[in-house]
Amino acid sequence: xxxxxxxxxxxxxxxxxxxxxxxxxxxxxxxxxxxxxxxxxxxxxxxxxxxxxxxxxxxxxxxxxxxxxxxxxxxxxxxxxxxxxxxxxxxxxxxxxxxxxxxxxxxxxxxxxxxxxxxxxxxxxxxxxxxxxxxxxxxxxxxxxxxxxxxxxxxxxxxxxxxxxxxxxxxxxxxxxxxxxxxxxxxxxxxxxxxxxxxxxxxxxxxxxxxxxxxxxxxxxxxxxxxxxxxxxxxxxxxxxxxxxxxxxxxxxxxxxxxxxxxxxxxxxxxxxxxxxxxxxxxxxxxxxxxxxxxxxxxxxxxxxxxxxxxxxxxxxxxxxxxxxxxxxxxxxxxxxxxxxxxxxxxxxxxxxxxxxxxxxxxxxxxxxxxxxxxxxxxxxxxxxxxxxxxxxxxxxxxxxxxxxxxxxxxxxxxxxxxxxxxxxxxxxxxxxxxxxxxxxxxxxxxxxxxxxxxxxxxxxxxxxxxxxxxxxxxxxxxxxxxxxxxxxxxxxxxxxxxxxxxxxx
Numbered sequence: 395x396x397x398x399x400x401x402x403x404x405x406x407x408x409x410x411x412x413x414x415x416x417x418x419x420x421x422x423x424x425x426x427x428x429x430x431x432x433x434x435x436x437x438x439x440x441x442x443x444x445x446x447x448x449x450x451x452x453x454x455x456x457x458x459x460x461x462x463x464x465x466x467x468x469x470x471x472x473x474x475x476x477x478x479x480x481x482x483x484x485x486x487x488x489x490x491x492x493x494x495x496x497x498x499x500x501x502x503x504x505x506x507x508x509x510x511x512x513x514x515x516x517x518x519x520x521x522x523x524x525x526x527x528x529x530x531x532x533x534x535x536x537x538x539x540x541x542x543x544x545x546x547x548x549x550x551x552x553x554x555x556x557x558x559x560x561x562x563x564x565x566x567x568x569x570x571x572x573x574x575x576x577x578x579x580x581x582x583x584x585x586x587x588x589x590x591x592x593x594x595x596x597x598x599x600x601x602x603x604x605x606x607x608x609x610x611x612x613x614x615x616x617x618x619x620x621x622x623x624x625x626x627x628x629x630x631x632x633x634x635x636x637x638x639x640x641x642x643x644x645x646x647x648x649x650x651x652x653x654x655x656x657x658x659x660x661x662x663x664x665x666x667x668x669x670x671x672x673x674x675x676x677x678x679x680x681x682x683x684x685x686x687x688x689x690x691x692x693x694x695x696x697x698x699x700x701x702x703x704x705x706x707x708x709x710x711x712x713x714x715x716x717x718x719x720x721x722x723x724x725x726x727x728x729x730x731x732x733x734x735x736x737x738x739x740x741x742x743x744x745x746x747x748x749x750x751x752x753x754x755x756x757x758x759x760x761x762x763x764x765x766x767x768x769x770x771x772x773x774x775x776x777x778x779x780x781x782x783x784x785x786x787x788x789x790x791x792x793x794x795x796x797x798x799x800x801x802x803x804x805x806x807x808x809x810x811x812x813x814x815x816x817x818x819x820x821x822x823x824x825x826x827x828x829x830x831x832x833x834x835x836x837x838x839x840x841x842x843x844x845x846x847x848x849x850x851x852x853x854x855x856x857x858x859x860x861x862x863x864x865x866x867x868x869x870x871x872x873x874x875x876x877x878x879x880x881x882x883x884x885x886x887x888x889x890x891x892x893x894x895x896x897x898x899x900x
Contacts, residue, residue, distance in 0.1 A: 396654050397532045399438045402476070403639060403647040404429060405584070405620030406484065407443070408450025410643035411472045412683055413671065416452045416690065417755035424644040426472035427671040427679075432646050435477045437529030441504075443473065444620035445484025445540060445584040448498060450642070452754045455875070456686045458490050461497065464682050470501035471675040478504035480524060482538025483511060484584040484620065488548050489760050492518075492555045507538035507582065510564035515555030523568050525575050532653055535576030537568045541585040541621060543602045546853045546862070549762065549869075561585065562604050569612045578651065578658045581614045586622030586638065587800055591629055597800050609634035615658045616651070622801040628662040635660040643667065690751035694879045695886030697746035705741050706804050707793055710783055711898050714809055716742055716756055718891040720874065721811035723881045725893070728765050728868060730846035732773070732812035736805045746887075753878050761848035763870040763877075768845045770838045772860055774827055776808065779857045781817040781826035783807040784898070791819055791900050806856035808847075814895035833895060848874070 404426070413425040433441060447469050448454055457468055473481070481504055487495060492515055499506050499519040509522035523537040542561045545553070565581060572579050586603040589596055605619045609631035617634050619626070623641035628649075630636075635658075639647040649662040701715045709717070714737065721733040738758040745752055783806075785794040797803050816829040831837055844867060854862030882888060 396652055397528075397530045399440070399528055399530070399532055399534070399651050399653075401616075401649040401651065402433050402435075402439070402441045403444070403618050403637070403649065404442075404643065405444030405618070405639055406446045406623055406641040407643040408446055408486070408641060409448065409454035409469065410451055411453055411468045411679065413667070413669075414683075416751065419687070419690070419751065423667045423669070424642055425667065425671070426469070426476065426643050427676055428667045428669065429643055429646050430472065430476040430672055431670040432665055432668055433476050438532075440480070440526065440534060440536075441476055441478045442536070442580075442582055442618060443478055443481035443504075444582050444618055445482050445538075446486045446620065447473070447484070448494070449486035449489050449760055450758070452690055452751070453683065453686050455754065455760065456689055457682060458494055461494070466675065466678055466682070467498060467501040468679050468682060470498060471679060474503045475672055475675055478502070479526065480505050480507050480536050480538070480582070482506065482582045482584055483508050483540050485541060485544045485547055488544055488552050488556070491552050507536055508540055509537045509568040510539055510542060510559045510561050512557040512559065513555070514557055518556075523572055525572070532578065533576040534578050534580060535572035536580045536582065537565070537572060538582040539565045539584065541602055541604075543855070547850060547855055549849050562607060565608055566612055569614055573613055577653055578616065579614050580616045580618065581608065581612075582618045583608060584620050586619055586624070587626070587636075590800065591626065591631075605636060606631060609636055616660060618647075624801060625664060627664050628660065637662050639664060690754065691749055693747040693749055694753070695748050695882035695888065697744065697748060697888045699890065700746050701744040703741040703743040706739075707791065709737070709809075710793075710807050711791060713894065713896060715890060716744060717809035718811065718893055719744070719888075720757060720878065721809065722891050722893055723874070723878050724763055724846040725811060726881060727870065727877055728763060728844070728846045730765050730844040732810060732843060733846040734776070734808040734810045734851065735848065736808050736851070739802050739804045748882050748886075750875075750879060753875050753882070757875050757878060759848070759850065759874070761850050761874050762872065763846055763874070764849050764852035764866060765868040766845045766847065766852060766861060766864040767842050767867050768861075768864050769842055770830070770840065772864060773813070773838075773843070773845070774830055775860050776858055777810070777815055777817075777827045777830065778824055780808050781819070782823045782857070784817070784819050786819055786900060789900065791898065803856065808851065808858075809894070810896070811893040816897045816899065819898060819900040833893070835895075
């Protein structure tokens with residue numbers, strides 16, 4: 395007898411609880427609270443999430459810095475309102491340390507499943523897998539896996555009581571154990587597709603994303619992915635049905651499954667967020683939301699002129715005043731010789747007077763600073779990676795597909811300060827840096843230098859593997875939005891900055 399069930403799935407919601415765009419302080423069709431209103435749950439329904447829920451908006455940033463003042467965890471409250479049953483962790487969920495993660499897991503009604511996370515501290519509410527029996531008797535086996543690149547990206551102190559093991563090996567062992575106990579086997583994987591889904595072309599062999607390998611080599615019926623922030627409504631991969639919702643709680647993946655006693659079939663669709671939300675926990679969380687809005691609107695300083703939103707290609711070709719500001723903050727904070735920073739995927743500027751809203755909209759990440767010991771050759775190689783951001787189409791510069799597919803990664807183009815350099819896009823990738831000197835034009839002259847970068851980039855991610863091998867001279871603990879606010883307060887009104895000399899020719 396055929397048995398039918400349904401699954402609602404979110405992933406990479408990144409702190410989007412309320413239907414609010416914090417950068418513009420305007421309503422938007424997004425947020426876990428509004429997604430909760432779309433869920434119609436019965437005894438044959440599961441609600442699942444793929445992680446990366448704690449980082450990404452001023453709401454979660456403010457809450458995590460003031461959580462002793464607020465009795466309700468906003469992300470947990472929103473997921474509880476959705477009726478979340480099981481979820482896994484994303485790489486960003488480790489960003490705030492062991493205690494913040496423990497408090498989040500304790501506030502959740504649903505169970506965290508993450509088979510490649512070992513809790514050395516013994517206080518995290520995490521299990522490797524679960525078998526959930528629906529009202530119709532169908533046994534759904536579920537596990538969760540997070541990309542093991544957490545070990546590369548995360549600050550060491552945040553993993554002192556946590557061990558993240560090999561994602562694929564853990565998934566394989568768990569799949570074998572689950573198959574004997576369930577009818578339908580589900581993997582929630584905080585990772586994405588390493589191949590182009592239409593053609594099978596390999597996009598990355600780094601191991602960060604392994605969804606195609608998991609589908610091809612393991613016996614899961616359903617693979618729910620994330621991490622890449624791309625909408626995959628549903629695709630069959632080597633007999634495994636796979637899907638992925640887009641990021642930031644703008645859509646909900648709804649899936650209907652049928653099991654005929656031997657195998658399962660799936661159909662899925664992406665549901666828009668909608669305009670309604672439940673009265674609770676909306677009302678209970680509203681005081682926290684109001685406190686966040688008041689904090690965001692506090693003036694912190696002035697610029698001598700407004701920085702308009704900077705297009706991604708134009709900023710990479712001609713320089714960015716926003717990036718120059720962040721680099722100056724980094725140089726001032728650390729006394730490093732050189733600095734590099736990146737910007738988010740969307741064009742950003744900075745209005746005057748400057749508010750925390752403007753700063754957090756311009757600098758989206760919970761990054762701290764690291765100073766590395768580098769040589770001229772290291773700098774040259776990292777700049778060659780930056781130069782690979784461009785391609786020439788009919789003789790004109792465009793953004794390379796390498797930074798656009800399968801995931802948009804403008805944040806992997808770095809802007810430098812303290813250097814003078816030139817890219818020649820007519821030359822092959824890897825040999826485009828034709829001039830590299832100090833800011834005054836003098837040669838670097840050998841020896842070693844101090845380069846300040848983010849803790850994210852210092853791990854070598856984004857194609858900057860050489861930085862991973864560089865000695866660490868210093869680590870900071872204050873996040874960049876806070877450092878930037880302090881710098882603007884101290885230097886208001888802030889003039890335009892000229893801390894780099896860069897040129898791109900084609």
